[in-house]
Amino acid sequence: MSKSFDMIVIGAGPGGYVCAIRAAQLGLTVAIVEREHLGGICLNWGCIPTKAMLRTSEVFHLMHRAKDFGLAAQGISYDLDAVVKRSRGIAKQLNSGVGHLLKKNKVPVFMGEATVPAKGVVSVKSDNGVQELTATSIVLATGARARELPGLEADGDLVWTYKHALVPKRMPKRLLVIGSGAIGIEFASFYNALGADTTVVEVMDRILPVEDAEISAFAKKQFEAQGMTIREAALVKQLDRGAGSVTAHIEQGGHVTKDTFDTVISAVGIVGNTEGLGLEALGVTVERSHVVTDPQCRTGVEGVFAIGDLAGAPWLAHKASHEGVMVAELVAGGHPHAVSADSIAGCTYCQPQIASVGLTEAQATEQGYDIKVGRFPFIGNGKAIALGEPEGLVKTVFDSKTGALLGAHMVGAEVTELIQGYVIGRQLETTEEDLMQTVFPHPTLSEMMHESVLDAWGRAIHF
Structure with missing residues (x-):
């Protein structure tokens, strides 16, 4: 050779x-x-x-x-x-x-x-x-x-990285997830759905910090409705490892509290x-x-x-x-x-799913764009209701002067599949007029993408 x-x-x-x-x-x-x-x-x-x-x-x-x-x-x-x-x-x-x-x-x-x-x-x-x-x-x-922080190192028994979480030795009863990026939230969603009493601690002021703030807030409400405890602007200062349990020292709002878990997943970056x-x-x-x-x-x-x-x-x-x-x-x-x-979609496969591409509303404003923002809720979509998935939101951000699609942000069922439509739109430098004139099939979840664009110009039909 x-x-x-x-x-x-x-x-x-x-x-x-x-x-x-x-x-x-x-x-x-x-x-x-x-x-x-x-x-x-x-x-x-x-x-x-x-x-x-x-x-x-x-x-x-x-x-x-x-x-x-x-x-x-x-x-x-x-x-x-x-x-x-x-x-x-x-x-x-x-x-x-x-x-x-x-x-x-x-x-x-x-x-x-x-x-x-x-x-x-x-x-x-x-x-x-x-x-x-x-x-x-x-x-x-x-x-x-996986990044490991001093004092929070994984041991494969009480404290896990994503690798340990993929081949668990046991089902956690009380789970602490440190970090609410895609990896942390996906594992929190998985174990919570199977019955773990799950707490998520995020050092930033909101979970899913790279997402649009409105989408993060919507997702937080859904996670809490599913029984998760969400602690934002919080920091795990110390882990005391014992026989079959870990006591976490969590600082939030200037105060440190202690809570005991049987399993910790560290998802603090790479x-x-x-x-x-x-x-x-x-x-x-x-x-x-x-x-x-x-x-x-x-x-x-x-x-x-x-x-x-x-x-x-x-x-x-x-x-x-x-x-x-x-x-x-x-x-x-x-x-x-x-x-x-900024034309690469990010997808998080928690429940509900989250997907986005381009600038958030805050980023577009910070960059000096005069923007128009459109929103459409899943509750206004026939397919979402038929699927039994009425909780969700599609949000679009446009340059009001040129009609350029600056960003799109979604939370809800199957949004990781829907987002590619907006990715293609950005790649082709599509304007709001192009999207408005596109005929979306009915009944589909994709109709919400159309309605969100229409809403940015005050033309939404079904909400």
């Missing part, structure tokens, strides 16, 4: 393996190096297995509402081991699929720890020894891992996997654990690129994949557009 390539990709997550496949499609010779799992964190320990578990909790929740749909269900219960087994099986299936795709595209995979000892050189250490590979271009796609690669000696700039790049993922060192979580926010698999395609096309001599972060 040749050890000299046009491109070597380090990391086989959703950024790395997509980059490698696209490069191969473009005629480049390309290899990929992975130290652990094909598919990376997303496929094995993130996006996919969490969605499998959240689907279980959604069905479980609906089973308890059987009477609402004219159905009867008795003795409703769950088997946590079977829930986890299904989730892990799906991850394994897709892991194998990535291997098949790489083989199909004739991309050799080198399993081992990679370092970049010199420009154009990748050293791979495995159980079989060390191999040296060379390439004109090197793409860093090593991803990120740090980039930059260690051990030799980046500093190579001249690659790393700030706050993430590689600094230009809009086309160049690191400033000729022939070295960084994509995905390693290259900073937004930390989303689809952003990583798109960056991978962009870099492959750039290396192959193309002229791809840079990935625009």
